[in-house]
Amino acid sequence: MTLGLINANPVVHAKKERIVRSEEPHTDNVIDPLDIYDFVRDIRDPEHPYSLEQLSVLSEESITVDDKLGLILITFTPTVRHCSMATVIGLCLRVKLKHYFPPHYKVDIKVSPGSHASEESVNKQLNDKERIAAALENPNLRQLVDECLYSNEL
Amino acid sequence: MDSFELKEVQRLEGHTDRVWSLDWNPATGHAGIPLVFASCSGDKTVRIWEQNLSTNLFSCKAVLEETHTRTVRSCAWSPSGKLLATASFDATTAIWENVGGDFECVSTLEGHENEVKSVSWNASGTLLATCSRDKSVWIWEVQPGNEFECVSVLQGHTQDVKMVRWHPTEDILFSCSYDNNIKVWADEGDSDDWQCVQTLGESNNGHTSTVWALSFNASGDKMVTCSDDLTLKVWETENIGMQSGGGFAPWRHICTLTGYHERTIFSVHWSRGGIFASGAADDAIRLFASNSESQVDGPLYKLLLKKEKAHDMDINSVQWSPGEKPLLASASDDGTIKVWDLIS
Numbered sequence: 001m002t003l004g005l006i007n008a009n010p011v012v013h014a015k016k017e018r019i020v021r022s023e024e025p026h027t028d029n030v031i032d033p034l035d036i037y038d039f040v041r042d043i044r045d046p047e048h049p050y051s052l053e054q055l056s057v058l059s060e061e062s063i064t065v066d067d068k069l070g071l072i073l074i075t076f077t078p079t080v081r082h083c084s085m086a087t088v089i090g091l092c093l094r095v096k097l098k099h100y101f102p103p104h105y106k107v108d109i110k111v112s113p114g115s116h117a118s119e120e121s122v123n124k125q126l127n128d129k130e131r132i133a134a135a136l137e138n139p140n141l142r143q144l145v146d147e148c149l150y151s152n153e154l
Numbered sequence: 155m156d157s158f159e160l161k162e163v164q165r166l167e168g169h170t171d172r173v174w175s176l177d178w179n180p181a182t183g184h185a186g187i188p189l190v191f192a193s194c195s196g197d198k199t200v201r202i203w204e205q206n207l208s209t210n211l212f213s214c215k216a217v218l219e220e221t222h223t224r225t226v227r228s229c230a231w232s233p234s235g236k237l238l239a240t241a242s243f244d245a246t247t248a249i250w251e252n253v254g255g256d257f258e259c260v261s262t263l264e265g266h267e268n269e270v271k272s273v274s275w276n277a278s279g280t281l282l283a284t285c286s287r288d289k290s291v292w293i294w295e296v297q298p299g300n301e302f303e304c305v306s307v308l309q310g311h312t313q314d315v316k317m318v319r320w321h322p323t324e325d326i327l328f329s330c331s332y333d334n335n336i337k338v339w340a341d342e343g344d345s346d347d348w349q350c351v352q353t354l355g356e357s358n359n360g361h362t363s364t365v366w367a368l369s370f371n372a373s374g375d376k377m378v379t380c381s382d383d384l385t386l387k388v389w390e391t392e393n394i395g396m397q398s399g400g401g402f403a404p405w406r407h408i409c410t411l412t413g414y415h416e417r418t419i420f421s422v423h424w425s426r427g428g429i430f431a432s433g434a435a436d437d438a439i440r441l442f443a444s445n446s447e448s449q450v451d452g453p454l455y456k457l458l459l460k461k462e463k464a465h466d467m468d469i470n471s472v473q474w475s476p477g478e479k480p481l482l483a484s485a486s487d488d489g490t491i492k493v494w495d496l497i498s
Contacts, residue, residue, distance in 0.1 A: 103488075104466050106417065106435070128332065128364065128382075129418075129435075129468070130227075131314070133172075133196060134243050134269045134287070137224045 005047050007080045012054050031101065033063040036072060039100050043092050044151040046085045046144060055079055057089065062112075072097070072107045077115045086111055090126040091135055092148045159497045160439060160461045163481065166203060166491040168214050171196030173485035175228040175471045181235025183477025190215075191475070191483060192238055193491055194226035200240050200250075202257065203491070212493060221248050221259050228272045228317075233279040237300075241270040247284050249300060260300040265292060265307075274327075276320040283327050285315035291329050291339065293348060306348040310337055317367050322374045326351075326402075330365035336379060336389075340402055351402050354389065359407035361387060369424040377405065378430050380419035386411040386432060386442070388455060409454045414440060417468075425474040429458060429496070433469030433484055438462045441496070465492065 037060050041053040052058040057076050064073045074093055078086050090109045097107055109126045116122050125131060135141050172195060179190040189205040189212075200218040205211065224243035231238050238250040238257070247270050249261040267288035274283050282294040282302065291308040314332035321328065327339040327348075336354040341347060354360045363382035370377050377389045388409040417435035424430040432440045441458040465486035475481040482494040 104437075124332075124363070124382075130271070130316070131287075131332075133225060137243055 006083055006085060007047065010045070010048050010050065010055050010079045012048075012050050013056055030067050031065050031072070031105070033065045034060060036063045036065065036074075036097070036101070040074070040093055040096055043089075043096060044148045045079075046088045046092075046148055049151075052076070052089065070105050072101070072105055074107065074109045075112045076109070077112045081115065081117045083116065086116060086122050087125050087135070088141070088144060088148070091132065091141065091145050094132060095136065095145055096149055157498065158441065158459045160441070160459060160464075160482065161495045161497050163493045163495050164211055166193075166212060166214070166493070167489065168201055168217075169193065169195040169197050169199070169489050169491075171225075172467075172487040172489060173470065173491055174225065176473055176483055176485045176491060177229050177231055177238075178473055178475045178483070179231045179235045180233055180476050181231075183475055189475055189477060189481070190235075191473070192229045192231065192240075193485055194229045194240055195489075196225045198222050198224060198226060198242075200226055200229055200238070216255075216257050218250060218257050218259075221262075222246070224269075227270065230273045230275055232275050233277060237279075239273045239275065239282060241273040241284060243269040245270060245286070247273055247282075249302065251300065261302055263292075263294060263302055263304075265304060266290070271315060272317040272319075274318045274320050276325050276327075277323055278325075281320070281325065283318040283320060283329075285318045285329055287314040289313060289315060289331075291315055291318055291327070291337075293327065293339075305346045308339055308348055308350070310350045310353075311335065316364065319368055319370070322370050322372070324374070328368055328377070330368050330379060332364045334361050334363055334365060334381075334383075336360065336365055336368065338402075338405065352404050354405060354407070359387070359410070361385065364418075366419065367421050367423075369422050369430065371424045371428065371430075372426045376408075376424075378422050378424055380422040380432055382418045384412070384415045384417070384419065386414075386419065386422060386430075411442065411453075411455060411457075414457055414460075420469065421471045421473075423473050425480055427480065431472045431474065431482055433464075433472035435468040437465050437467060437469060437486075439464040439469060439472060439482070439484055439494070461494075464494075465490065 042051045110123045176193040183189040194200045202216040203212045204215045222242040226242045229240045240248045245266050247263040248259050250257045251260045266286035269287045285291045289311050293306040294302045295305045311331040312333045318329045330336045338352040340351045361381040365381045368379045379387050389405045390408045391405045392403045419434045421433040429443045439461040442455045443458045445456040467487035471485040484492050
């Protein structure tokens with residue numbers, strides 16, 4: 001792992017007030033983007049003890065759903081333009097969503113336009129299914145992802 | 155105009171994770187020998203499936219487990235059908251031999267720095283090629299006693315190499331990569347001096363994103379490639395006798411099939427009868443054939459049929475079987491394999 005933090009001084013925002021949503025597993029055919037947002041907003045950033053929402057990496061506008069195509073698109077904004085943790089954030093999002101949504105939904109993840117110095121190259125990595133599968137078999141990466149997903153600090 | 159239908163013959167369950175790839179045993183499917191294929195999965199195992207000659211249904215004959223410690227990404231039978239090579243994310247390639255119905259791992263090829271993505275035998279079964287995320291392509295020579303000696307480590311791709319395939323008749327190796335290129339490798343001096351003799355990239359009308367697979371037609375003068383750029387491309391070469399005597403004849407692009415796929419195309423396979431099948435991340439199988447009504451400047455290939463929702467999730471591999479009346483097998487993220495009959 002890197003010795004110094006990529007971004008030592010992130011801007012932290014207050015948590016948005018949240019509406020209590022049903023705990024039941026999703027049964028309808030229609031998926032509300034806000035349901036997805038609820039599941040991912042509290043994922044902890046790989047480097048800082050704050051959620052992706054608090055760091056404005058994710059917001060409600062990050063999620064779009066096309067029910068007809070069965071497609072979920074998530075766009076996130078790394079805290080710095082040269083962030084090397086972008087792929088880890090992508091892995092966290094995919095693992096979290098896998099648990100909650102019907103497996104036949106396709107998930108595309110991108111960095112928001114203009115938010116990363118190597119936008120095209122990062123987007124390619126974020127969506128290469130084979131690379132994602134191999135990364136999740138790497139115990140070190142898997143541990144980092146698990147920490148981000150199951151952190152009790154929030 | 156003929157109308158075609160892809161009829162589902164069977165749906166095979168067994169793997170407990172996504173099925174990445176499958177390969178038909180080339181020595182089966184004729185002279186009373188039942189068709190056999192191998193499949194490999196994220197569950198770290200390889201399964202061997204055999205067709206029952208009376209019912210025509212397939213059943214699982216063996217599970218090759220406790221060898222690979224990570225996903226098994228691809229598998230390839232030797233031309234004689236006696237050996238099976240399996241490539242894994244654990245950075246090794248295992249060689250299995252069928253010893254009286256049981257499969258034994260008789261050799262393990264190590265050397266790649268990380269995940270091995272693909273493995274391929276040459277036409278005579280004397281050479282094996284592997285490729286990896288470490289950007290290299292390795293060529294191994296098959297020696298007596300199931301020994302394998304690495305004779306060349308080929309550098310050239312600048313990214314993850316997704317697939318390697320030997321030409322069906324010549325000892326010429328093709329590789330395709332996350333770097334969007336297809337590379338052609340040949341033994342220049344006939345003394346294990348393997349070099350890249352051609353690169354098919356964007357400047358040659360090549361792909362603009364990861365190239366996932368390639369497949370040759372039966373005569374070996376055409377090749378089809380598929381990509382994350384949502385297109386299939388067909389390439390052609392003039393001189394099939396491409397060995398050192400005749401000199402190498404370059405490949406050139408002849409057709410791009412665009413607008414047919416909405417998501418990444420992971421697999422393409424050309425049948426001996428001239429139809430190529432594609433398997434994609436939109437859960438569909440598509441079949442293409444030569445366009446017999448082709449006009450001047452018209453498309454050379456046409457869509458024969460599209461089977462939507464062929465699987466519940468991404469299709470990772472499509473392969474035509476050997477034998478008189480070819481079947482099509484497909485492998486998916488949904489953990490199943492389906493066998494299809496092409497009816498006209």
